[in-house]
């Protein structure tokens with residue numbers, strides 16, 4: 001039963017790939033709901049290599065020239081501090097097979113318990129190197145052949161991959177006598193080219209990179225740099241001899257990443273003695289060719305390229321210069337302005353590497369004291385030079401690149417932001433590498449549409465691109481730490497490598513010529529072309545020297561290649577048409593789905609908006625209602641106040657009061673009031689009409705009343721006028737009498753005329769009594785007139801009442817019209833005569849007290865008047881007041 005494991009780092013699943021890589025062979029178990037999983041997942045790429053290839057690419061890949069990418073596994077031994085942590089989770093079954101058992105506390109075990117995945121995984125590799133394996137054994141199995149290939153003109157890449165602290169750097173660089181793969185490769189290389197080094201530094205021009213040539217000036221600059229690096233290394237070594245403290249930190253502008261002394265100590269102590277390292281010399285080298293060896297060293301730190309040979313560590317810290325990636329004419333990426341140093345020995349190369357490592361980014365993490373925080377790439381370029389060739393031009397350049405990848409790790413375990421960022425970048429570039437390898441593997445099956453390989457998604461994959469695309473071959477060393485605590489990370493790393501093991505190398509540069517030859521052989525009738533090229537020459541041609549072919553054959557080659565180009569063009573056109581069709585149909589489908597989605601969301605949005613609008617309108621309505629209700633209430637109150645003020649004013653003016661309609665007083669809505677406004681206006685007009693009529697009636701009544709009461713009134717007025725005249729006369733008499741009395745008194749005091757005085761007084765008293773009688777009569781007349789007037793007023797009030805009940809004023813005393821109802825205090829006074837009566841007593845304001853005294857005086861005898869006249873106070877009024885008269889009565 002085929003098993004689908006979750007692919008590492010977002011790669012396509014193996015089920016999708018339809019390859020026999022992840023399959024289960026063990027007994028099934030599991031529950032009812034979930035498909036049963038086998039106990040062991042078998043990840044066995046290396047075992048059925050040939051058969052799988054044959055199955056996958058019948059006729060599509062040249063089996064003779066293709067081979068699988070080599071993936072080696074190295075398990076490091078546990079350190080003293082990790083003793084007992086293994087828990088048997090890693091066990092080697094044989095040279096190629098590894099068994100992983102999930103420890104109890106691992107995430108994998110938890111998932112296995114839930115039936116999601118297996119707890120046991122089986123992996124196969126090209127070769128497994130256990131904890132007890134030596135560096136020498138590893139070198140023999142991995143790098144040794146690669147060095148030979150490079151000297152033959154091939155390009156080779158070796159990279160280490162694994163979780164942090166799994167032994168990658170140790171594998172590449174080594175320590176002490178356990179020198180790593182790189183120093184061994186250098187020593188081996190120089191042993192092999194011994195005596196055949198092209199020592200001249202004035203290669204002019206030397207084919208430096210595929211794209212540019214060094215001129216003399218640049219060569220000198222490189223020489224200076226080389227010497228400075230070697231000098232630097234010498235200084236550091238002598239300094240280290242005296243102290244064991246840490247090296248300068250923050251070299252080259254890296255403030256947060258430190259350089260760990262022990263890391264450098266390891267490289268320092270690496271043994272480079274060929275005999276000690278048991279490295280044999282001798283190689284199958286091309287006759288007469290000399291070699292010029294150059295090295296470069298750079299790192300990819302946080303997705304930036306830094307030249308590690310650019311600045312010597314003793315120089316003042318300065319901002320690091322980042323390098324850029326460019327493409328040469330063939331579209332191969334290369335690092336622009338990278339320093340290449342020509343070296344003459346393995347020691348020189350190692351010293352330069354050490355100098356470069358002082359610029360490299362290391363830091364202490366929770367797992368590794370000396371953790372590499374960047375991918376470091378050390379390249380050795382071998383220039384194959386024919387000394388006899390004109391101007392010493394290199395005929396071929398081959399390259400051995402050793403890449404120490406930074407370890408994958410869990411970001412969440414970093415508390416430090418810088419470490420977290422580094423871990424993120426490391427994981428991202430490793431993820432891209434995984435995706436590239438997955439895409440390459442996918443593309444190997446020509447029956448399926450090709451995928452774009454995302455080399456451009458990270459600097460690392462762009463740089464290594466050539467080794468995956470035919471410019472060379474690559475090998476991977478997977479390092480694992482057998483500790484159970486990092487089991488889950490180890491499992492992920494192994495799954496990644498399982499994909500890499502499925503890769504088949506693309507046709508190499510050399511095999512392109514072989515490919516052309518195979519084409520000729522295929523297309524030539526019955527191998528006729530074989531005669532064109534001699535058998536002995538065939539091997540030379542396959543080695544890449546196509547110029548050995550004669551003209552006729554070359555023309556044939558051109559013809560064949562032209563036809564091949566045409567065929568491939570047609571093939572590509574068909575492919576393009578298919579792809580276009582598929583893309584169009586997919587896009588159409590996608591657009592349709594998007595359209596549907598948009599329509600749905602649009603409808604949902606519009607419904608939502610509609611609802612929101614409705615809600616808003618409702619809320620607004622509610623608030624407007626509240627607002628207007630309040631406003632109208634206030635206005636109603638205002639109107640009531642105004643109506644009351646108007647009523648008051650009208651009452652003062654004598655108009656009948658306007659009573660607000662009942663509905664109005666109850667606070668009707670404004671709209672109702674507005675509608676009844678016309679009614680009010682109509683009623684007002686009617687009222688004013690009634691008033692006019694009332695005035696006319698009053699006028700008429702006045703005229704009528706003049707007939708009956710006029711005579712009486714005239715008589716009373718006449719009497720009053722007489723009374724006034726009499727009173728005036730009387731007042732004059734009294735004044736005269738007063739004067740006489742005073743003179744009589746004076747005379748009485750001085751003479752004897754007392755009898756005469758008494759008579760005079762008596763006459764005066766009689767006259768006063770007579771005048772009082774007249775006043776009484778006048779008062780009676782006035783009372784009669786007043787009663788008459790009151791009757792008239794009542795009659796008028798009756799006439800003035802409104803004809804309809806609606807406007808009938810309530811018969812309250814306060815609402816009386818002035819003309820209709822007099823105030824009570826003036827009730828007994830005839831309104832027309834009051835000013836007269838008032839003017840009658842201009843000197844005194846009558847008060848009750850005074851009136852009482854006046855009433856008393858009215859009862860006094862004339863002699864008492866005489867006595868009062870003697871007092872110094874002003875003389876009292878000779879006429880008794882109304883109050884006095886009343887009292888008298």
Ligand SMILES: Nc1ncnc2c1ncn2[C@@H]1O[C@H](COP(=O)(O)OP(=O)(O)OP(=O)(O)O)[C@@H](O)[C@H]1O
Pocket residue numbers: 075076077162163164165166167168169170171368370371372373405406407408479
């Ligand atoms: N095969 C081995 N034998 C003995 N010790 C080893 C072996 N492999 C690794 N070690 C030790 O394990 C520790 C971690 O190794 P190393 O620094 O090479 O790990 P790494 O994978 O490069 O880590 P990182 O990715 O964090 O840089 C070192 O102390 C190293 O000496």
